[in-house]
Amino acid sequence: MTGPDSEFDLIxxxxxxxxxxxxxVLLGIGDDAALLGVQAGQELVVTVDTLVEGTHYFPxxxxxxxxxxxxxxxxxxxxxxxxDPLGAVLSLxxxxxxxxxxxxxxxxxxxxxxxxxxxxxGGDTTRGPGAISVTVLGQVPAGQALRRAGxxxxxxxxxxxxxxxxxxxxxxxxQRREQGQPTDExxxxxxxxxxxxxxxxxxxxxxxxxxxxxxxxDGLLADLGHLCAASGCGAxxxxxxxxxxxxxxxxxxxxxxxxxxxxxxxxxxxxxxxPTEPLELLSLSVRTSLTVIGEFTSGxxxxxxxxxxxxxxxxxRGHDHFAG
Amino acid sequence: MTGPDSEFDLIxxxxxxxxxxxxxVLLGIGDDAALLGVQAGQELVVTVDTLVEGTHYFPxxxxxxxxxxxxxxxxxxxxxxxxDPLGAVLSLxxxxxxxxxxxxxxxxxxxxxxxxxxxxxGGDTTRGPGAISVTVLGQVPAGQALRRAGxxxxxxxxxxxxxxxxxxxxxxxxQRREQGQPTDExxxxxxxxxxxxxxxxxxxxxxxxxxxxxxxxDGLLADLGHLCAASGCGAxxxxxxxxxxxxxxxxxxxxxxxxxxxxxxxxxxxxxxxPTEPLELLSLSVRTSLTVIGEFTSGxxxxxxxxxxxxxxxxxRGHDHFAG
Numbered sequence: 001m002t003g004p005d006s007e008f009d010l011i012x013x014x015x016x017x018x019x020x021x022x023x024x025v026l027l028g029i030g031d032d033a034a035l036l037g038v039q040a041g042q043e044l045v046v047t048v049d050t051l052v053e054g055t056h057y058f059p060x061x062x063x064x065x066x067x068x069x070x071x072x073x074x075x076x077x078x079x080x081x082x083x084d085p086l087g088a089v090l091s092l093x094x095x096x097x098x099x100x101x102x103x104x105x106x107x108x109x110x111x112x113x114x115x116x117x118x119x120x121x122g123g124d125t126t127r128g129p130g131a132i133s134v135t136v137l138g139q140v141p142a143g144q145a146l147r148r149a150g151x152x153x154x155x156x157x158x159x160x161x162x163x164x165x166x167x168x169x170x171x172x173x174x175q176r177r178e179q180g181q182p183t184d185e186x187x188x189x190x191x192x193x194x195x196x197x198x199x200x201x202x203x204x205x206x207x208x209x210x211x212x213x214x215x216x217x218d219g220l221l222a223d224l225g226h227l228c229a230a231s232g233c234g235a236x237x238x239x240x241x242x243x244x245x246x247x248x249x250x251x252x253x254x255x256x257x258x259x260x261x262x263x264x265x266x267x268x269x270x271x272x273x274x275p276t277e278p279l280e281l282l283s284l285s286v287r288t289s290l291t292v293i294g295e296f297t298s299g300x301x302x303x304x305x306x307x308x309x310x311x312x313x314x315x316x317r318g319h320d321h322f323a324g
Numbered sequence: 325m326t327g328p329d330s331e332f333d334l335i336x337x338x339x340x341x342x343x344x345x346x347x348x349v350l351l352g353i354g355d356d357a358a359l360l361g362v363q364a365g366q367e368l369v370v371t372v373d374t375l376v377e378g379t380h381y382f383p384x385x386x387x388x389x390x391x392x393x394x395x396x397x398x399x400x401x402x403x404x405x406x407x408d409p410l411g412a413v414l415s416l417x418x419x420x421x422x423x424x425x426x427x428x429x430x431x432x433x434x435x436x437x438x439x440x441x442x443x444x445x446g447g448d449t450t451r452g453p454g455a456i457s458v459t460v461l462g463q464v465p466a467g468q469a470l471r472r473a474g475x476x477x478x479x480x481x482x483x484x485x486x487x488x489x490x491x492x493x494x495x496x497x498x499q500r501r502e503q504g505q506p507t508d509e510x511x512x513x514x515x516x517x518x519x520x521x522x523x524x525x526x527x528x529x530x531x532x533x534x535x536x537x538x539x540x541x542d543g544l545l546a547d548l549g550h551l552c553a554a555s556g557c558g559a560x561x562x563x564x565x566x567x568x569x570x571x572x573x574x575x576x577x578x579x580x581x582x583x584x585x586x587x588x589x590x591x592x593x594x595x596x597x598x599p600t601e602p603l604e605l606l607s608l609s610v611r612t613s614l615t616v617i618g619e620f621t622s623g624x625x626x627x628x629x630x631x632x633x634x635x636x637x638x639x640x641r642g643h644d645h646f647a648g
Binding site for chain 2: 026027030031032033034035036037038040042043044045046047048049050051052053054055056077078080081083086087089090091093121122123124126127128129131133135137138140142145147148149213214215230
């Protein structure tokens with residue numbers, strides 16, 4: 001993380017303050033690397049996520065929201081491991097130095113960093129096509145990390161919160177753009193799209209309870225596919241039980257289904273709960289709405305059925321930045 | 325690190341194998357995050373570095389060298405902290421999926437990863453303008469990390485190896501390009517440019533010996549500036565003592581001086597050695613050539629002098645990716 005003065009100063013100027021407040025941070029931004037304390041009996045968790053301008057966000061995406069989202073996506077991966085945040089490093093590639101943009105971006109990033117107790121401990125800025133790469137470190141008691149592998153046939157398939165809100169928000173935002181209306185990052189219909197939440201408390205609550213966990217970043221069916229592949233099992237999803245974001249009310253059925261089953265970026269957790277584990281107690285203890293939406297099955301197929309058990313055809317299962 | 329199938333498969337296909345070999349890696353590529361064991365009594369070190377196509381490397385930079393360099397730059401930051409590598413995560417942004425390129429890039433990256441015992445534990449691939457972001461984690465015995473702060477007036481200023489080889493290699497490579505000759509990544513005059521080494525063993529050897537350490541990535545004078553700023557002191561560099569790469573023989577004096585004092589990417593270590601610490605023993609124990617090139621002074625000035633102590637004017641002190 002060596003950098004010439006003005007690069008170095010960009011990180012220091014906009015991002016350096018809060019790292020000093022955490023007792024885990026022994027050395028924050030400004031040296032060759034950061035130093036963190038890891039408590040005895042903990043394992044280290046590390047995850048990276050990169051957002052590229054034009055691929056993951058509009059060039060004029062509100063910068064405060066972008067700072068928030070770049071961190072939230074990574075925190076969601078920590079949540080899916082049942083981990084507590086330890087620190088983050090940020091690599092920012094910018095076409096030019098725009099101080100208003102940087103001030104807003106860092107405000108969004110740091111507000112979430114403070115709220116989630118994840119100090120920014122290091123960073124790097126470079127000139128180039130816009131991209132934001134965040135690496136987040138966390139810790140989890142030894143042996144208690146929540147993996148994708150572990151679901152067994154007969155386990156309940158559970159999801160937190162409601163789905164489809166991010167995909168819906170994106171569609172509404174695109175509509176507004178086509179009509180020449182300005183982006184409003186505070187618009188309630190874009191809350192999930194612009195200000196996603198990572199389910200950190202839920203992730204912690206699932207330790208020693210859930211058999212397998214993943215976060216929904218690519219869409220329910222795509223991420224369920226990853227979880228089933230890692231666990232070596234299949235799953236049946238009861239569409240009539242899937243909790244749908246209230247934002248989607250009044251939309252045509254096939255649109256709602258597409259947004260809730262294949263839309264990405266909801267950042268809810270999807271997990272396998274063994275039959276012996278009481279759902280209601282868990283839901284109360286983590287103060288999060290949890291819904292059983294199906295079960296894990298033997299085999300490898302993922303099927304979606306209606307309330308009568310009849311199979312539904314689902315056209316789109318998720319998005320892929322390298323596809324088509 | 326959730327990703328749709330084909331992104332996920334790119335990382336798994338080209339990078340997944342070696343992570344399984346390290347006892348520190350509890351869970352490698354393929355889950356929401358990686359899991360690492362950190363030994364008791366160790367502090368965690370984390371650093372990130374991003375290379376952007378067009379800014380840090382030519383679009384046709386030989387991909388095996390690029391994989392090597394992206395990791396080496398980060399390992400050099402670990403070396404400058406006196407840390408042992410623990411693991412790396414890679415975020416790769418590519419304009420398109422070029423399997424030959426990926427095979428060569430991963431070969432270069434993984435060969436160095438194996439040599440330096442730094443397993444790749446996680447990754448992320450995205451479509452977009454070319455960029456390579458690597459985060460490296462390391463560990464260092466508690467309290468022994470080598471920082472930039474700590475140099476005191478009267479300490480000797482010491483550098484490892486020789487300087488200017490990377491800048492010289494880049495100039496020769498640019499000359500060849502202007503003459504329409506193909507890039508030869510095995511050309512001896514480009515060894516430092518294409519296949520830099522991180523001084524990990526030296527970094528370890530400097531624990532409890534050096535008072536302050538930095539790696540030379542931006543150029544001797546620029547990085548010395550960072551070290552002096554952090555330590556709150558100045559420095560005097562005796563140009564006649566600076567070890568210059570043999571590659572630069574026969575070049576005009578002002579060119580040699582520019583490449584050795586202001587050229588970046590040599591990845592040698594620059595450090596403050598207290599007067600009580602014998603240099604020769606240290607040099608033998610780390611099997612690295614070490615040279616005293618000056619001393620730390622009070623004040624904040626960094627001056628370059630000749631063998632007679634007369635001050636030399638130095639035009640360029642380092643490069644800045646955001647400068648003009």
